[in-house]
Amino acid sequence: MQTAERLKAGERWEDHDLVFATRHGGPIECTEDWKVWKTILKQAGVRGVRVHDARHTAATLLIEQGMNIRVVQEVLGHTRVTTTERYAHVSTPLMRDAGERLASALWGES
Template sequence: MAKKPDGRSSIYFGNDGSWHGWVTLGIKPDGFLDRRHRMAATEAEVTRKVRELENTRESGQVTKPGRAPTVAEWMTEYLDVICERLVISGKMAPRTLTDYRSKTRHWIIPLLGRHRLNRLAPEHLDTAYTTMLEKNLSTSTVLKAHRKIQAAERLKAGERWEDHDLVFATRHGGPIERTEDWKVWKTILKQAGVRDVRVHDARHTAATPLIEQGVNIRVVQEVLGHTRVTTTERYAHVSTPHHARCRRAPGLGALGKS
């Protein structure tokens, strides 16, 4: 696979059968590198497009940065340019790159490739990893895929990356704040147009409709993950005939005691 770096620019023939070019035009307002991508059927054509971008940069007529690359675009550059250079320099084993390409081609791009890198959210990753586990992939394979995505994000962040050797981190590598789930929960409530409640209140909200619909309280206990069914009972704020029936279910007579 041919690659012809030109300063900060890269021209290479991709696995998709097309020629690709990347040019660094500066720094975006958010601190990330402003990398522009060009693609063409021939090397001569993509070279021309790269030269046009470079001339624009040198003349100081760079337009406002466009959309961030997709995960597929960025992973392609990461593998075809950066990792290839590491292999050539002896800093990465060829078999490692082969493994990277395999996991990227079979899992990362199909499940996450369409998302813009700057809009890749935790829920996107959660969905992708759940799918991988449902396909009987091992936990270690899923973790390796996560590490590859994180490695690409590290390069994208450049000098803003904070290396704490975390498995799950912010897009700049730092630790996720303990209040992050609380912030996400508040955002969900606002978007759903419901009243402001605690995260813990959602467990009560889940138990109540289940019992009102006649679900056996032992099943509700399993759903909520309670060790004791008496704990589950305290979560159900209902006084309907359904609740009474659950309390009188076989084997649950003790629940009817005050």
């Protein structure tokens, strides 16, 4: 809620009925979230990537940890699981595991 910000701004508050607003109620700059994201990456020592790339990474890491695809779908906020499937990339360890399981099933090897 913006109650505290409204009180603090007093007469300077501009009511635009926004969910995300400046400290005076006006619209934030369209690049503001990008600047914050870049600052977070720099502080974490991570190379500069898009927020979208981070969503792909999150989907892939959750799948690698054994998370059900439907849960990953909810985490990412996708309406369709097919969208989530496009976000999650199959890693080499998962491919290796699949090959070993298939070999075990076909030839009893591990």
